[in-house]
Amino acid sequence: METFLQLIITGILVGSIYALVALGWTIIYKCSGVLNLAMGELTLLGAYVCLAFYTWGFPFPVALLATLVVGFVLGLLTERLFLRRMIGQPVLAVIMITAGLSFFFRAVVGFIWGTDTRVFTPQVFPTEPVRFGKMVLGQVYIWSFLAALVLLVIFVAFFQYSRWGLSMQATADDEMAALSLGVSAKRVYALAWAIAFMAAGVGGTLLGNINGLNISVGHLGILVLPAVVLGGLNSVPGAIVGGIVIGILQNLSGGYLEQLTPGGVKEIAPFVFMVIIMLFRPYGLWGWEKIERV
Amino acid sequence: MLKINNIEVFYHEVILALKGISLEVPTGGVVALLGANGAGKSTTLKAISGLLRHENGKVAQGSIEFLGERIDHRSAEEIARMGIVQVIEGRRVFEHLTVEQNLKVGAHLRGNGATIRNGLEAVYRYFPRLRERRNVVAGFISGGEQQMTVIGRALMTGPKLLLLDEPSMGLAPLLIKEIFEIITRLYQEEKISILLVEQNAKLALAVAQHAYVLESGRVVMDGPSEQLRENPDIRDFYLGLTDLGARKSFRAVKHYKRRKRWIT
Ligand SMILES: Nc1ncnc2c1ncn2[C@@H]1O[C@H](COP(=O)(O)OP(=O)(O)OP(=O)(O)O)[C@@H](O)[C@H]1O
Ligand SMILES: [Mg+2]
Numbered sequence: 001m002e003t004f005l006q007l008i009i010t011g012i013l014v015g016s017i018y019a020l021v022a023l024g025w026t027i028i029y030k031c032s033g034v035l036n037l038a039m040g041e042l043t044l045l046g047a048y049v050c051l052a053f054y055t056w057g058f059p060f061p062v063a064l065l066a067t068l069v070v071g072f073v074l075g076l077l078t079e080r081l082f083l084r085r086m087i088g089q090p091v092l093a094v095i096m097i098t099a100g101l102s103f104f105f106r107a108v109v110g111f112i113w114g115t116d117t118r119v120f121t122p123q124v125f126p127t128e129p130v131r132f133g134k135m136v137l138g139q140v141y142i143w144s145f146l147a148a149l150v151l152l153v154i155f156v157a158f159f160q161y162s163r164w165g166l167s168m169q170a171t172a173d174d175e176m177a178a179l180s181l182g183v184s185a186k187r188v189y190a191l192a193w194a195i196a197f198m199a200a201g202v203g204g205t206l207l208g209n210i211n212g213l214n215i216s217v218g219h220l221g222i223l224v225l226p227a228v229v230l231g232g233l234n235s236v237p238g239a240i241v242g243g244i245v246i247g248i249l250q251n252l253s254g255g256y257l258e259q260l261t262p263g264g265v266k267e268i269a270p271f272v273f274m275v276i277i278m279l280f281r282p283y284g285l286w287g288w289e290k291i292e293r294v
Numbered sequence: 295m296l297k298i299n300n301i302e303v304f305y306h307e308v309i310l311a312l313k314g315i316s317l318e319v320p321t322g323g324v325v326a327l328l329g330a331n332g333a334g335k336s337t338t339l340k341a342i343s344g345l346l347r348h349e350n351g352k353v354a355q356g357s358i359e360f361l362g363e364r365i366d367h368r369s370a371e372e373i374a375r376m377g378i379v380q381v382i383e384g385r386r387v388f389e390h391l392t393v394e395q396n397l398k399v400g401a402h403l404r405g406n407g408a409t410i411r412n413g414l415e416a417v418y419r420y421f422p423r424l425r426e427r428r429n430v431v432a433g434f435i436s437g438g439e440q441q442m443t444v445i446g447r448a449l450m451t452g453p454k455l456l457l458l459d460e461p462s463m464g465l466a467p468l469l470i471k472e473i474f475e476i477i478t479r480l481y482q483e484e485k486i487s488i489l490l491v492e493q494n495a496k497l498a499l500a501v502a503q504h505a506y507v508l509e510s511g512r513v514v515m516d517g518p519s520e521q522l523r524e525n526p527d528i529r530d531f532y533l534g535l536t537d538l539g540a541r542k543s544f545r546a547v548k549h550y551k552r553r554k555r556w557i558t
Binding site: 163170 | 343345348350371374375380381382387388391401405444447448450
């Protein structure tokens with residue numbers, strides 16, 4: 001029973017990081033209908049940027065803030081340089097561009113930082129685990145959870161209350177109607193990319209703190225895809241819940257099934273779950289279908 | 295205020311939708327644009343508001359002037375900034391936002407808090423029903439309320455010229471009456487000029503001072519409303535005052551798309 005509880009709680013904590021990355025997927029899909037295949041590389045890039053700031057001697061919170069700023073700028077830049085000219089082109093073509101971007105970013109990271117595993121030194125979070133009754137939780141998980149939570153709350157509040165947040169949602173609902181009110185679709189797309197970069201960067205950083213940082217942090221992007229699909233691709237709350245569900249699932253399968261198999265269950269479980277859900281709910285748990293107009 | 299000078303509009307470079315249309319909207323006036331399905335009414339509005347290019351359309355000939363400036367090559371955002379707002383046909387609310395959030399998006403270009411609050415108050419004064427429904431998700435409100443929401447949303451932009459595309463489409467007679475009373479008040483009290491597209495010619499001629507009749511991309515007739523009301527052709531085809539049944543058939547063709555309403 002304790003193990004079970006422990007697995008669930010760690011799952012939720014890690015899941016909050018997945019939720020951040022899932023939010024990145026969702027926001028781009030929601031606003032522009034594009035599945036951003038470079039999502040994993042955005043996490044990678046963000047994590048290395050944060051590592052760079054940290055190794056230069058900035059305190060971690062400052063490094064994290066700097067990562068957000070750099071992510072924002074990189075997001076705007078990426079949209080302007082690579083995706084702006086694709087507006088109005090078939091979605092599949094745009095998706096191929098993002099596939100190209102993923103190789104590009106991966107190469108950039110390899111070129112600048114190499115392929116060896118790096119760790120944040122000195123350790124960012126205290127290594128002393130915290131005990132709740134019989135449960136033992138690493139502090140890095142708790143702090144990561146808090147950081148992810150704060151960011152998620154900020155993003156959700158931004159979408160619900162701010163001028164640009166509402167305009168982004170409006171564009172997702174009905175782009176033409178939003179245009180008629182003077183909302184610039186180009187800026188909405190750019191903002192979506194900026195937000196995706198910020199969320200992914202922080203997600204990658206937090207994960208890098210847990211596992212160490214190398215190219216494989218980039219797998220996070222694809223790993224989180226089931227969370228996004230589960231949430232329904234265009235639902236922000238769906239992405240958040242999906243991320244947490246995937247975290248729990250991954251932990252449970254790791255805890256209970258790993259010893260029965262040659263390994264890798266942890267990585268596969270989310271996808272199996274995704275396929276099962278898709279069989280019954282093709283639009284995910286919270287997704288809405290775009291209302292088709294003839 | 296608005297002057298369209300002999301414009302030609304193409305969709306996808308090849309489909310000629312408007313074949314030389316000229317019309318004028320005077321400051322503070324209401325002008326109606328009548329015509330059957332596919333005549334080019336919506337296309338005319340989209341050419342003015344700049345939404346045309348987002349449907350792969352283009353003004354190939356002629357010019358559109360607003361307050362003395364040419365606007366036919368400007369972006370939708372710039373045109374909205376100048377004070378022109380189009381209410382697209384078909385009650386296109388942002389379905390996953392609440393009524394009030396819909397209205398707030400209307401104030402997108404106006405930014406600051408006080409303007410938005412005043413704007414909301416003004417809209418709620420015209421449409422008290424929206425105040426009651428302010429926190430309801432717009433996909434779930436009634437068709438009439440959705441029409442009020444999109445008109446209110448357009449008012450939030452603080453427009454000088456309002457382009458209304460078939461506000462009566464698919465609404466019950468009582469609601470249509472209510473909405474047209476409000477449209478009348480808008481130009482009387484707010485001094486907003488209005489270009490009104492309608493298939494319901496009777497209603498349109500009742501509010502507008504001047505009207506144009508479009509037929510397959512051309513203006514085939516125009517004049518003061520009283521004059522058009524007496525015109526025998528108009529009486530036949532648009533007012534349904536003889537028993538040709540023409541108006542009935544227009545109605546039948548009119549595609550009123552029922553919206554699926556399901557959310558989350
Ligand atoms: N996006 C588009 N692409 C290609 N052709 C179009 C497009 N929109 C309209 N058209 C064509 O342009 C012509 C005029 O259409 P428009 O929508 O302006 O008519 P309308 O007078 O508004 O009709 P309705 O009463 O049905 O709304 C039609 O022949 C239509 O097929
Ligand atoms: Mg039309």
